[in-house]
Structures are given as C-alpha cells and as structure tokens.
Amino acid sequence: MLKNLLKLFFPETCCGCNSLLLFNEVLICFKCRHDLPLTYHHEIPHNDTIKKFYGLIPLEFGLSMLYFHHGGIAQELIHNLKYRNQQNIGSLLGELYAKDLQNFEPIHTVTEIVPVPLHPKKLKERGYNQVDSFCESIGTHLQIPVNKNLLLRTQYNKTQTKKNREARQQLTRAIFDVNFSTKDENKHFLLVDDVITTGSTLEICAKALLKIPNAKVSILTIAYTQS
Ligand SMILES: [Zn+2]
Known part of the structure; x- marks a missing residue:
C-alpha cells in the first residue's frame, strides 16, 4: 500500500x-x-564464452547470461548496477538466470561461487562489489555457497582499455592470488564477473584458483561483449 x-x-x-x-x-x-538479450549459452557446449579460454585454461564450463551491445539493455542494466548502487538489479538477474540454469546439469557440480574481487581501495570508493548481489542471488536459488575470501586482489590496476591483450596480461599477472587451506581442496569453483571482454582478468583469476590442489574451475558472467 x-x-x-x-x-x-x-x-x-x-x-x-x-x-x-x-x-x-x-x-x-x-x-x-x-x-533481454539472452545468450542461451547453457544450451551451446562450444559457446562464445568458453571459446575465449580454449588453449589457455581448462574449464568445466563457461557461460554468459546476456549479450552486451553498445546502448543496449545489458549495458544500461550493468551501468545502473555498477555506478548507481542498484544492487537489486544483480539480485533480479541472478534469480532469472538461476531458473534458466536449473536444468543445466553441470551447475549442480559447483561447490562454491567465487566473485572476482575488487581492489579494497575500489571497494571502499564504491561501497560494494557489483557482482556480489548477482552471486548471492544465484547462490540462494541454486543452493551454492558464495566464498568472497578465497581470491584476493593484491594491487590496484588502472583502466587498461586501450592496451592490447599481452600488455594487459603482464599488468594484471600479479594482481590476483588465492588464500586457501586444505579445506578448499577438491572443489569446483564458479568464478563470476560482470562483463567478459578479452577474458584476461578471468583467466588470471582462474589460474590463481587452479593453484588449489584438485580444483576445478568454471566461469559465469552477467554479460558477454565482443573484444
Ligand atoms: Zn524497460
């Protein structure tokens, strides 16, 4: 009322x-x-997201929920989620996507959801990590715990949009690390980010997670954009 x-x-x-x-x-x-520009990646084994990592890292699966187009709905939603404190957009998208993923068998082998962390300085500036509400929502609806303490961002990286992939990889090589103990071994981690462009950030995060003995890694993003 x-x-x-x-x-x-x-x-x-x-x-x-x-x-x-x-x-x-x-x-x-x-x-x-x-x-909503849904990708239906969960119905396409060799989809665009997983193809980005062929020959680079072994993934169990890779998925993006939406296609990101300049001026499109996904861009608008992510902008509101990221810069206007509209965290409930992440919750809503997570809820919608979790319904789509119910029948995607491999999602049920995931033991933990791991959001790509922001640097603590950035987190303080923004007040929240824009992928957290999406992760929490997916986790609640699919009954998978979210682990925000496993991956650490150790160094602040400036916006690197104009640099090529190689330079970017060198810059970001050392910025993620894992803080794990034996209880984290033998798990299947679902690494989550907002947008995938070149995939270099996710690649470095995935490599960090793969340092954990017997770890399996999959990747999920809210949106996919052509690089
Ligand atoms: Zn509308």
Whole structure:
C-alpha cells in the first residue's frame, strides 16, 4: 500500500529503458524483460564464452547470461548496477538466470561461487562489489555457497582499455592470488564477473584458483561483449 502510494508520487523508471514502470513491474519493465538479450549459452557446449579460454585454461564450463551491445539493455542494466548502487538489479538477474540454469546439469557440480574481487581501495570508493548481489542471488536459488575470501586482489590496476591483450596480461599477472587451506581442496569453483571482454582478468583469476590442489574451475558472467 505504502509502496504503491510512493510509486504514485515518485514514479520509478525501468533500469533498462528509463520508461515509467507500471504498478506491477519491478526494476525492469515487461518489454525489457521480454527483450533481454539472452545468450542461451547453457544450451551451446562450444559457446562464445568458453571459446575465449580454449588453449589457455581448462574449464568445466563457461557461460554468459546476456549479450552486451553498445546502448543496449545489458549495458544500461550493468551501468545502473555498477555506478548507481542498484544492487537489486544483480539480485533480479541472478534469480532469472538461476531458473534458466536449473536444468543445466553441470551447475549442480559447483561447490562454491567465487566473485572476482575488487581492489579494497575500489571497494571502499564504491561501497560494494557489483557482482556480489548477482552471486548471492544465484547462490540462494541454486543452493551454492558464495566464498568472497578465497581470491584476493593484491594491487590496484588502472583502466587498461586501450592496451592490447599481452600488455594487459603482464599488468594484471600479479594482481590476483588465492588464500586457501586444505579445506578448499577438491572443489569446483564458479568464478563470476560482470562483463567478459578479452577474458584476461578471468583467466588470471582462474589460474590463481587452479593453484588449489584438485580444483576445478568454471566461469559465469552477467554479460558477454565482443573484444
Ligand atoms: Zn524497460
């Protein structure tokens, strides 16, 4: 009741297209929800996300939920999630994706979800890691614990969009490490990030996780973009 009254005086807008939300719409309007650029990667064994890592790291599976296009819904959603403290977007996307993944057998072999960490300085600036709400939501709906203490970011890296892949790899080589003990051995980790572009950050994180004896690693991102 109060919520509806508030909506009447302070109408909420869709996080995907900015149009006014109807009373029964939450965060995303029905049109945007219908138009979400889903990849259906979980139905494609050799999908674009896993192909990025062929010959680089052994993965159990790789998935991205959405295609990221310039000016598209995924870009708008991730922008709101990342810079406007709209963490509930991550929760909603996680809930929607967990439903799609229910019948994807390999997801049920995952023992822990591991978000790609932000550097502590960045975390302090932003106040939250933009992938955490997505991870928590996937974890809740698929009953998989989230482990935020395993991967550590040890060095601050500047935005590197203009550098080529090799230079970027050298820069980021040392910035992730794992803090593990014997209880972390023999697990299947699902490494999660917001957007995959070149895949170099995820590759370094995955390599760090693979230092753990008998670890298996898979990768999941909210969105996939062509590099
Ligand atoms: Zn919309």
